[in-house]
Amino acid sequence: MASHGVGETGLSDSGPSNHHLPYAAIHGINTPSTSFFNQEGSSFDFGELEEAVLQGVKIRSDEAKAPLFRPAATLEMFPPWPIRFQQTPRVGSSKSGGESSDSGSAVNTLSSKAEAQLDPESPISKKASSSDHQSFDQKHLQLQQHQQQIEMASDTSRTGGPSELNTSPAKPPQEKRKGSTSEKQLDAKTLRRLAQNREAARKSRLRKKAYVQQLESSRIKLTQLEQDLQRARQQGLFLGGCGGAGGNMSSGAAIFDMEYARWLEDDHRHMSELRTGLQAHLSDGDLRVIVDRYISHYDEIFRLKGVAAKSDVFHLITGMWSTPAERCFLWMGGFRPSELIKMLTSQLDPLTQQQLMGIYSLQHSSQQAEEALSQGLEQLQQSLIDTIATGPVIDGMQQMAVALGKLANLEGFVRQADNLRQQTLHQLRRILTVRQAARCFLVIGEYYGRLRALSSLWASLPRESLMGEENTCQATTDLQMVQPPQNHFSNI
Amino acid sequence: MYQTESSWGSYMPPRNVGDPLERIERLASENAVVIFSISTCCMCHAIKRLFCGMGVNPTVHELDEDPRGKEMEKALMRLLGSSSAVPVVFIGGKLVGAMDRVMASHINGTLVPLLKDAGALWL
Numbered sequence: 009m010a011s012h013g014v015g016e017t018g019l020s021d022s023g024p025s026n027h028h029l030p031y032a033a034i035h036g037i038n039t040p041s042t043s044f045f046n047q048e049g050s051s052f053d054f055g056e057l058e059e060a061v062l063q064g065v066k067i068r069s070d071e072a073k074a075p076l077f078r079p080a081a082t083l084e085m086f087p088p089w090p091i092r093f094q095q096t097p098r099v100g101s102s103k104s105g106g107e108s109s110d111s112g113s114a115v116n117t118l119s120s121k122a123e124a125q126l127d128p129e130s131p132i133s134k135k136a137s138s139s140d141h142q143s144f145d146q147k148h149l150q151l152q153q154h155q156q157q158i159e160m161a162s163d164t165s166r167t168g169g170p171s172e173l174n175t176s177p178a179k180p181p182q183e184k185r186k187g188s189t190s191e192k193q194l195d196a197k198t199l200r201r202l203a204q205n206r207e208a209a210r211k212s213r214l215r216k217k218a219y220v221q222q223l224e225s226s227r228i229k230l231t232q233l234e235q236d237l238q239r240a241r242q243q244g245l246f247l248g249g250c251g252g253a254g255g256n257m258s259s260g261a262a263i264f265d266m267e268y269a270r271w272l273e274d275d276h277r278h279m280s281e282l283r284t285g286l287q288a289h290l291s292d293g294d295l296r297v298i299v300d301r302y303i304s305h306y307d308e309i310f311r312l313k314g315v316a317a318k319s320d321v322f323h324l325i326t327g328m329w330s331t332p333a334e335r336c337f338l339w340m341g342g343f344r345p346s347e348l349i350k351m352l353t354s355q356l357d358p359l360t361q362q363q364l365m366g367i368y369s370l371q372h373s374s375q376q377a378e379e380a381l382s383q384g385l386e387q388l389q390q391s392l393i394d395t396i397a398t399g400p401v402i403d404g405m406q407q408m409a410v411a412l413g414k415l416a417n418l419e420g421f422v423r424q425a426d427n428l429r430q431q432t433l434h435q436l437r438r439i440l441t442v443r444q445a446a447r448c449f450l451v452i453g454e455y456y457g458r459l460r461a462l463s464s465l466w467a468s469l470p471r472e473s474l475m476g477e478e479n480t481c482q483a484t485t486d487l488q489m490v491q492p493p494q495n496h497f498s499n500i
Numbered sequence: 501m502y503q504t505e506s507s508w509g510s511y512m513p514p515r516n517v518g519d520p521l522e523r524i525e526r527l528a529s530e531n532a533v534v535i536f537s538i539s540t541c542c543m544c545h546a547i548k549r550l551f552c553g554m555g556v557n558p559t560v561h562e563l564d565e566d567p568r569g570k571e572m573e574k575a576l577m578r579l580l581g582s583s584s585a586v587p588v589v590f591i592g593g594k595l596v597g598a599m600d601r602v603m604a605s606h607i608n609g610t611l612v613p614l615l616k617d618a619g620a621l622w623l
Contacts, residue, residue, distance in 0.1 A: 366609075369609060370607065370609075373607055373609070374607060376554060377550060377603050377606055377607065379549070379553055380546045380547065380550035380553060383545065383546060383549040384542045384543055384547075385542070385546075387542045387545045388542040391540065391542065414542075417541075417542055417543065420543055420584075420599075421542075424543070424546075424599055424600060427603060428603055431603065431604045431608065432607060434607075434608070435607050
């Protein structure tokens with residue numbers, strides 16, 4: 009809320025006494041007292057004034073609002089943006105008066121702004137100093153004078169006459185003349201304009217009120233949703249639904265997702281280190297440090313997955329923590345080691361004969377281990393089916409308890425699968441030289457990076473563009489954009 | 501690695517014939533590859549599939565079908581320092597370990613030589 013001490017004081021002082029007469033002056037179109045309002049004749053055009061006012065308002069919208077508050081309040085008849093508007097007593101419109109700090113529709117009729125114009129010196133002098141607002145200032149000054157005249161005329165306690173207005177410092181002679189000739193006379197055009205202003209002001213206030221009400225109800229709805237979410241989470245009702253959606257995840261899953269996101273950032277950093285290390289042709293000793301750090305980085309994610317498997321094995325095994333493309337090729341909650349090695353063999357050249365044999369034997373043994381684990385999991389499935397699907401339900405709870413016990417074995421399988429992945433990476437490190445290992449891990453990191461990028465790209469492309477013949481080219485070029493050049497390995 | 505019998509005497513209260521650990525050790529030395537298992541355990545099934553897939557013919561002792569199986573289970577838990585007793589693999593009478601150890605040794609290439617040395621695997 010704007011806190012302009014001087015203005016506020018002045019405002020509150022003059023407020024009550026000035027409320028009614030200007031309003032009456034405007035609305036009392038048929039009364040002779042409406043001659044309070046001035047009309048200078050042909051040289052002064054309200055439409056021109058309004059235009060200049062709006063223009064000035066637009067210019068000033070970016071400037072500090074506080075010092076411009078008072079004059080701006082007068083001029084912003086139709087402001088499209090929420091401005092800081094001081095609490096001023098409104099003539100006959102109590103609505104916007106109460107909404108001071110964020111008044112989006114600080115639209116006041118000329119009459120009601122009369123009260124606001126009590127501290128003309130500072131804004132006027134301020135504006136007088138800005139040369140590009142010269143004509144605007146003049147018009148504004150004029151406007152202020154009008155309002156002052158209204159106040160002056162209506163306030164019986166005041167003794168100031170028109171002559172006071174004419175002595176305003178920043179006034180050019182032309183304006184002076186206009187000011188002195190202003191009589192309190194309203195013509196039809198002015199009245200119509202004023203009525204329109206009032207109407208617009210009222211509409212703005214209503215709009216603002218509706219908007220604020222909408223905000224309030226949204227806020228209440230939001231807090232209710234948050235409470236529901238909290239309650240549901242505690243009850244553990246939500247299993248991993250859509251990946252990444254906070255609404256239907258267990259706390260263990262949510263925690264893991266956060267840690268995984270952090271791990272991905274670290275991964276990016278490690279990859280940059282590897283890349284620069286290779287390009288800079290670091291010594292083997294230095295490179296080894298980087299490579300070993302990368303291995304520890306992978307050890308970390310396997311450790312985190314182990315913890316997550318205890319609290320929410322389904323989240324891991326269904327791959328909800330990973331992207332759709334990765335999920336598509338998921339094996340037991342992660343990558344399939346033999347597939348990874350297959351992908352690597354072509355990119356690890358040149359390898360010695362011994363290394364090549366080591367790699368193939370690694371691939372072979374990991375395949376066997378994967379097969380064994382898969383068969384174990386199949387047996388688990390079968391056992392579970394036997395427990396819950398067959399026979400009459402004699403003791404439902406007992407049956408469920410047994411089934412739960414069997415389901416608990418899932419954790420063991422995910423752990424063993426992660427163990428297999430970890431051992432595979434360690435063995436790769438043993439088989440390869442430091443430089444080869446650095447390249448190898450860079451390849452792995454970039455491969456999964458591209459899979460993730462593929463997932464986001466897929467999600468962002470509209471379905472239609474992937475269907476038609478003529479559009480597949482576009483889709484492919486889009487995809488090509490995300491692929492970094494593949495041949496930089498050979499340079500290293 | 502499980503090597504000698506006497507080292508266990510200080511841990512366990514001396515029993516007669518019925519010492520489960522002794523029995524385990526005795527059973528383990530009877531064959532090249534000995535697996536202690538429970539018939540309903542899926543991880544045991546996986547480890548059996550692993551050895552069979554490698555062309556090894558392991559000797560499997562299902563503890564749930566053994567009258568003294570319960571105490572052997574407990575003894576194995578103590579031996580491994582783990583909450584699950586099975587599966588446990590002995591090769592050439594020597595303890596290799598549970599599933600994670602077996603897989604790690606297969607990946608790092610030490611399992612096959614071990615099997616060959618024990619005569620469980622031929623070229």
